[in-house]
Each structure stands twice: as C-alpha cells, then as structure tokens.
Amino acid sequence: MEQKAVSLVKVNKVYDSLLESLRLIDGLGGLSPDDQILIKPNIVSWDFELPFPPFGVVTTSALVEGLVRILAENGFNRITIGEGSLPNLSPKGQEVYRALGYDKLAERYGVKLVDFNEEEFVEVDYGDGFKLDIARHVLEADKIINVPVLKSHNQVKVSLGIKNLKGCLSKEAKQFCHGLGEEDLSLTFPRIIEKLPVALTVIDGIFTLEKGPGPTGKAYRKDLFIASRDPFAADLAGTVVMGYEPGEVDYLVYYARRHRYSLDLADYELRGEDPYRHRAYVDYDWEWTEDNTGPKGFARQGITGLAIRKYDSSLCTGCSVQYNPMLILMSSAFKGKPFPNVEIVTGKGQLASPGFDYSVLFGKCACHLNKDNPNIKNAVKIWGCPPDMERFVAKMAEIGIECNYREYIRFRHYLFNRYKKEEGYDLDYWTVK
Numbered sequence: 001m002e003q004k005a006v007s008l009v010k011v012n013k014v015y016d017s018l019l020e021s022l023r024l025i026d027g028l029g030g031l032s033p034d035d036q037i038l039i040k041p042n043i044v045s046w047d048f049e050l051p052f053p054p055f056g057v058v059t060t061s062a063l064v065e066g067l068v069r070i071l072a073e074n075g076f077n078r079i080t081i082g083e084g085s086l087p088n089l090s091p092k093g094q095e096v097y098r099a100l101g102y103d104k105l106a107e108r109y110g111v112k113l114v115d116f117n118e119e120e121f122v123e124v125d126y127g128d129g130f131k132l133d134i135a136r137h138v139l140e141a142d143k144i145i146n147v148p149v150l151k152s153h154n155q156v157k158v159s160l161g162i163k164n165l166k167g168c169l170s171k172e173a174k175q176f177c178h179g180l181g182e183e184d185l186s187l188t189f190p191r192i193i194e195k196l197p198v199a200l201t202v203i204d205g206i207f208t209l210e211k212g213p214g215p216t217g218k219a220y221r222k223d224l225f226i227a228s229r230d231p232f233a234a235d236l237a238g239t240v241v242m243g244y245e246p247g248e249v250d251y252l253v254y255y256a257r258r259h260r261y262s263l264d265l266a267d268y269e270l271r272g273e274d275p276y277r278h279r280a281y282v283d284y285d286w287e288w289t290e291d292n293t294g295p296k297g298f299a300r301q302g303i304t305g306l307a308i309r310k311y312d313s314s315l316c317t318g319c320s321v322q323y324n325p326m327l328i329l330m331s332s333a334f335k336g337k338p339f340p341n342v343e344i345v346t347g348k349g350q351l352a353s354p355g356f357d358y359s360v361l362f363g364k365c366a367c368h369l370n371k372d373n374p375n376i377k378n379a380v381k382i383w384g385c386p387p388d389m390e391r392f393v394a395k396m397a398e399i400g401i402e403c404n405y406r407e408y409i410r411f412r413h414y415l416f417n418r419y420k421k422e423e424g425y426d427l428d429y430w431t432v433k
C-alpha cells in the first residue's frame with residue numbers, strides 16, 4: 001500500500017516539511033544505503049547573461065539540499081545529482097550547479113554533480129521499435145529520486161515527475177519525443193520512465209507556475225510538497241492540486257491505460273493535507289486569436305499583415321525557448337503600419353499557407369517541411385536547431401521588418417522585476433547556505 005500512498009505537506013521549514021513528507025509515505029523505504037542514488041531536479045534552463053527568475057521554473061536548491069541531508073543522515077553516501085538542461089547551457093552544466101549552490105553539497109556530502117549533456121548516451125530499446133538514448137549515469141543508478149516542480153506546461157498542460165525525466169535524454173531523443181501522430185509528446189515522454197528505477201518522487205510546490213514551463217510564465221507561492229514512491233500517484237495528486245481533471249491530461253490518460261492505473265485520486269491513499277483544500281487552477285495556455293494569426297495581445301495592439309501560427313507540441317524545447325523572443329521582436333517591429341503580409345510557421349507540422357507575400361520558416365524543421373511547398377512566394381528561411389535570434393533579426397530586416405533586440409532585453413528585465421514587488425519571492429531558495 002505504501003507504494004500508492006501520496007503525501008501532501010504544507011511547507012514551513014523546508015527540511016522539516018520534507019522530513020514529514022517522507023515519513024508519511026516511508027519515502028526511503030524502497031532505498032538501501034548501498035544504492036547508487038541519482039537525484040534528478042528540474043533545471044530546464046538558466047541564464048548567465050539576462051535576468052532569470054527561477055520561481056516555479058527550477059527546483060529549489062533548498063529542497064535538493066534538504067533531500068541530500070536526509071539521505072546523508074540515513075547513511076547514504078553514493079549520491080549523484082544529474083540533469084540535462086537545454087543544449088545552449090552545454091557545456092555550462094557545472095557552472096549552473098555552482099550558481100545553484102550544489103558545489104557546497106559536493107564539498108559537504110561528497111555528492112557527484114553530472115551534466116548529462118556532457119555524458120555518453122546509451123540506446124535503450126523499449127520494445128515495439130521504440131528506442132531512446134539515455135544518459136549513462138541515469139542507467140547506472142540503482143534508484144532515482146525525481147524532484148520536479150509543480151508547474152504547468154503550454155503543450156501538455158502539466159509538467160511534473162514523469163515529464164521531468166525527459167532531461168535524462170540526449171538532444172536527439174528529446175527532439176524525437178516532440179513528434180507527430182503516434183510520436184506525439186503525450187505518447188512519447190510517458191514511456192521514458194518504463195526503463196528507469198524511479199523509487200521516489202518529491203514535487204517541489206514551494207512555487208507553482210502558470211503558462212510554464214519557462215520563466216515567461218507567472219509563478220505563485222504555493223508552499224506544498226507532494227511525495228510518493230509511486231511516480232504516477234505523485235503526478236496525479238499534482239494535477240488535481242493544479243486544478244485539472246486527470247482525464248483531460250493526455251499523458252496521464254495514456255500512462256493509466258498502459259499501466260492499468262486509476263485516474264481517480266480517491267483510489268490512492270492520501271496522507272497529510274487534503275489536496276482539494278489546496279486546489280487552484282494554474283492556467284497553461286497562451287491565448288491566440290480565433291483565426292490563428294497570433295497571440296490575442298497582438299490583435300489588441302492592432303497588428304495586421306502578420307500571421308504567426310500558434311506553436312504545437314512538435315515544437316521542442318530548443319525552439320520553444322526562442323519562440324517568446326521571436327514574438328517580442330515581432331511586436332517591437334510594429335510601428336502602427338501593417339506588416340508586409342507575412343506568415344510565420346514553426347515546428348514539424350506547420351505548412352505555409354497560400355496568400356502570403358513572405359513565409360518565414362522558423363527553425364530547421366519548418367525549413368525542411370516546407371522545402372517544396374508550392375504555397376510559398378518568398379521563403380525566409382531561419383535555419384538552426386534552434387534558430388539563432390540575431391540571424392532572425394537580420395533576416396527580418398531584409399524584408400523591411402525592423403526588430404528591436406533592446407525590447408527583448410527590456411522584456412526579460414520586466415519578467416524578473418515583477419517579482420521584486422511581491423512578498424515571498426526569495427532567491428535564497430536557489431542557494432545552499
């Protein structure tokens with residue numbers, strides 16, 4: 001029964017609350033001190049150049065520190081922390097770990113810090129022709145402790161423990177997971193866990209994130225830990241707390257069907273706080289115009305002559321991270337006059353439509369897909385995987401669209417500064433004292 005028990009604990013002092021979360025589900029019960037333990041936080045991205053608000057985006061170092069301390073106090077001394085952040089952070093993984101204070105955990109507890117992007121990847125055969133390249137350190141772990149964030153996701157609604165394991169894949173395997181049809185994101189990433197020994201999931205809900213998974217979303221204080229020895233049970237409870245019906249989250253439906261799980265939280269043993277008392281909707285979606293010409297905010301600005309097709313789930317993280325800068329840059333180019341009849345398509349499934357004077361193909365995938373598209377009058381190809389934004393600005397200038405990169409920098413400062421006015425947004429959560 002412990003296996004399907006889920007604890008919800010209100011966070012007061014991180015270490016004490018974590019201890020209580022684990023006590024309620026016998027969280028260390030599936031682990032042996034001899035085990036090689038891998039802790040997998042969520043450090044999807046970071047930034048050393050522009051301000052980066054980690055609230056609701058990156059697992060708090062306070063939680064990771066608490067976990068390491070509890071493990072050490074229980075005789076575990078073979079602990080690794082590993083993550084495979086966005087490729088643009090490679091080879092900066094160790095720098096990111098230093099920024100998060102993990103170097104102190106290495107000094108104090110002998111924790112090994114591994115950047116999966118610098119590791120060897122091993123092909124793992126899942127059967128039915130489904131294969132993924134997984135970091136060697138992940139496969140060598142006896143047990144994995146998964147420490148995701150309680151966040152929404154603009155493509156799959158929620159991003160919790162099962163999704164967090166995508167960070168264990170090679171760049172190519174991550175891209176493969178953002179496929180079309182049978183290879184849709186909600187059908188691929190839930191399979192990663194099938195070959196991984198995940199023994200414990202602790203969802204970091206000190207903050208939760210609306211319109212995630214990146215820092216363009218808005219974070220809120222939530223002060224909750226959700227823990228389970230069963231990865232699905234943890235995700236199910238997290239989903240309910242975020243205000244979604246499990247049946248409307250495709251990956252949960254797929255996983256439940258595949259592994260014969262119930263989607264009803266009442267079928268699991270809940271310990272600690274009542275999840276329904278903490279339930280509050282965390283929106284995942286960026287609103288677009290009905291005719292799919294751009295974000296609603298663009299229509300409100302009075303932008304015409306431009307159609308930016310809404311991202312779909314085939315847009316992988318690399319392009320997703322550039323998507324928002326692209327929007328800000330296009331908005332910066334609007335000076336009250338219509339754009340010169342331009343369409344922008346992205347990802348692996350968007351074909352340029354007829355009737356536009358310029359078709360902007362954003363990223364390698366859109367360029368390949370539209371190679372022979374007869375609808376295109378003038379193709380503006382932004383190659384790259386993901387595309388480079390300086391190149392984007394230069395290519396736009398060639399067709400008379402003057403983007404202002406300073407607007408993007410201003411926007412990044414705004415994203416960071418909006419938390420300064422609010423109580424409880426303390427960057428100390430991402431340090432180790």
Ligand code: SF4
Pocket residue numbers: 175314315316317318319320347348362363364365366384385386387
């Ligand atoms: S071009 Fe973009 S969508 Fe295509 S594989 Fe690269 S990052 Fe993913």
